[in-house]
Every structure is written in C-alpha cells, then in structure tokens.
Amino acid sequence: MGIISAERVFEVLDTTEHVQPTGTKSLDRLKGDIELKQVRFSYVHGEEVLKGIDLKVKAGETIAIVGTTGAGKSTIINLLNRFYDIDSGEILLDGHDLYDFKVEDLRKNIAVVLQDVFLFADSIYNNIALYNPNITKQDVIEAAKKIGAHEFIMQLPGGYDFNVKERGGMLSSGQRQLIAFIRAYVAKPNILILDEATSSIDSYTEELIQTAIERLTKNSTSIVIAHRLATIQHADRIIVMDKGKIIEEGNHYDLITIPNGYYKKLYESQFKNNL
Numbered sequence: 222m223g224i225i226s227a228e229r230v231f232e233v234l235d236t237t238e239h240v241q242p243t244g245t246k247s248l249d250r251l252k253g254d255i256e257l258k259q260v261r262f263s264y265v266h267g268e269e270v271l272k273g274i275d276l277k278v279k280a281g282e283t284i285a286i287v288g289t290t291g292a293g294k295s296t297i298i299n300l301l302n303r304f305y306d307i308d309s310g311e312i313l314l315d316g317h318d319l320y321d322f323k324v325e326d327l328r329k330n331i332a333v334v335l336q337d338v339f340l341f342a343d344s345i346y347n348n349i350a351l352y353n354p355n356i357t358k359q360d361v362i363e364a365a366k367k368i369g370a371h372e373f374i375m376q377l378p379g380g381y382d383f384n385v386k387e388r389g390g391m392l393s394s395g396q397r398q399l400i401a402f403i404r405a406y407v408a409k410p411n412i413l414i415l416d417e418a419t420s421s422i423d424s425y426t427e428e429l430i431q432t433a434i435e436r437l438t439k440n441s442t443s444i445v446i447a448h449r450l451a452t453i454q455h456a457d458r459i460i461v462m463d464k465g466k467i468i469e470e471g472n473h474y475d476l477i478t479i480p481n482g483y484y485k486k487l488y489e490s491q492f493k494n495n496l
C-alpha cells in the first residue's frame with residue numbers, strides 16, 4: 222500500500238502544468254473588453270465541456286451566467302484565468318489574444334472570487350490584505366463598509382483581528398465569500414469574476430452578498446455566475462448555459478417572456494412563494 226501511495230505522489234509530482242505560459246506581452250492596465258469566439262474545451266480528451274461558446278462583454282458591463290450544474294460556467298473562469306488552455310477558438314482581452322499576455326500580468330488584472338473561497342488560519346484583516354504592504358487596515362475597513370460587510374465583521378469576537386482558523390472553518394460559506402469580496406474590492410481590478418457559493422446560506426448573509434455584488438460590480442467589467450436569481454436581476458445581460466452551450470441570452474425581462482424558457486422556469490421555481 223505504501224508503494225502504491227508513493228506511486229500516486231510521484232504521478233502528481235510528474236504532472237506538467239496545464240498551461241504553457243508562453244505569453245510575453247506585458248499588461249499594465251486593462252480596459253476590460255472580453256470576447257470568446259467559438260471556444261471549445263475539454264478537461265478529459267473526448268469529453269467536451271464547452272461546445273463553441275460565443276460571448277462578448279464590453280468594458281464596464283456586468284453580465285451574469287446562470288445554468289444547470291455542470292453546464293460549464295466555472296470552466297469559463299478557469300479559462301479566462303488560464304488555469305487551463307482552450308482546445309480551439311479564441312479568447313480576446315481588449316482585442317488581444319489572451320495567450321499573448323504574461324500569465325502573471327493577466328492574473329493581476331483579473332480578480333476572481335471562486336465558488337469555494339479559500340481562507341487561511343489568520344485574521345480577517347490578513348485574509349483580505351494578503352500581506353500586501355500597500356493595503357492598510359484603514360483601506361480594508363473602508364472597503365468592507367463600501368460593500369456592506371463591516372457590521373458583520375464587527376460582530377465577530379475581535380472584529381478584523383478574528384482568526385478564521387484552518388480553511389476559514391469559523392465562518393459560514395457565505396461569510397467566507399463576503400471576505401473574498403472585500404479582498405477583490407481592495408485589489409481594484411478592471412475585470413471581476415464572481416462565482417456565487419452553491420451551498421445554502423441564511424437569508425441575512427444572502428442579502429449582504431446581494432448588496433456586495435451590486436457594489437462590487439459597479440467599477441469593473443464583471444462576470445457574475447449566479448445560483449440565486451435575486452443576485453443578478455440588475456445585470457446588463459444574462460447568459461443561460463446548458464451542457465456546454467449558451468441556450469438563452471438577454472436581460473431579465475427578455476428572458477422571462479420566452480415561452481417555456483429555461484430562465485423563466487428557473488425564475489418561477491425560485492420565486493413561486495412570492496408570486
């Protein structure tokens with residue numbers, strides 16, 4: 222058993238990085254135009270997860286992506302961040318091929334809040350500032366106030382000094398997302414990508430998250446992957462995905478008028494108690 226374990230460890234060690242960091246173009250400040258052209262991608266050879274995605278986001282716009290689990294929503298984030306490379310098609314940032322840019326420059330310009338936020342065993346403050354000496358405690362508090370999370374933090378023992386423990390275990394998944402939102406806010410990115418937590422959260426935290434998303438998306442080109450439709454009714458455009466394809470696109474009012482539409486059904490099921 223020991224030998225087999227060792228073999229597995231070596232397998233991991235031998236794995237090459239998923240991406241070839243070939244880009245050389247430096248990137249100072251992005252405007253924030255994003256375009257995907259016929260993007261196809263598979264994690265496992267022969268099992269296509271994105272089947273020809275065409276998507277255009279203009280600088281400053283907020284678009285939302287909704288869809289069934291496994292549709293490929295988070296995968297789009299993985300590609301924009303270059304955690305994986307596409308099989309075919311094109312991704313353009315400000316009109317330039319994504320693959321021309323240096324990976325580290327790219328990641329500096331794009332703030333991502335993942336579905337499962339990783340926090341480390343340290344204070345709230347350090348989890349937000351990430352030891353960046355240019356971010357002061359005052360910046361963190363102001364950011365938290367701006368996105369509406371200051372009160373919740375102040376209710377924790379020690380406030381910003383509260384230690385969230387291993388993997389942020391002392392906080393709920395919704396609260397961990399709020400911390401990650403502040404982290405994204407202080408980074409002042411031109412492109413912001415939010416992947417809403419799937420696990421259930423209490424209605425108070427849900428309201429905080431909704432406010433936070435509204436405020437966060439104001440200053441950047443934003444892509445919000447949402448599981449709760451209340452989060453995204455104000456988005457400029459909503460993209461509906463199913464099995465690796467875009468099946469509907471429009472604003473909230475366009476989409477609720479599609480007879481038998483996916484979004485319309487989703488909307489009715491989430492709000493049936495309030496209709």
Ligand SMILES: Nc1ncnc2c1ncn2[C@@H]1O[C@H](COP(=O)(O)OP(=O)(O)OP(=O)(O)O)[C@@H](O)[C@H]1O
Nearest residue numbers: 264265270288289290291292293294295296297419
């Ligand atoms: N690292 C990976 N390796 C192999 N397959 C993966 C990997 N990540 C995701 N997949 C598969 O790719 C497909 C799309 O996954 P993705 O995470 O993009 O879905 P999603 O739309 O974000 O779903 P959810 O709403 O549950 O978050 C799924 O079939 C999933 O099982």
Ligand SMILES: [Mg+2]
Nearest residue numbers: 294295336416
């Ligand atoms: Mg996902």
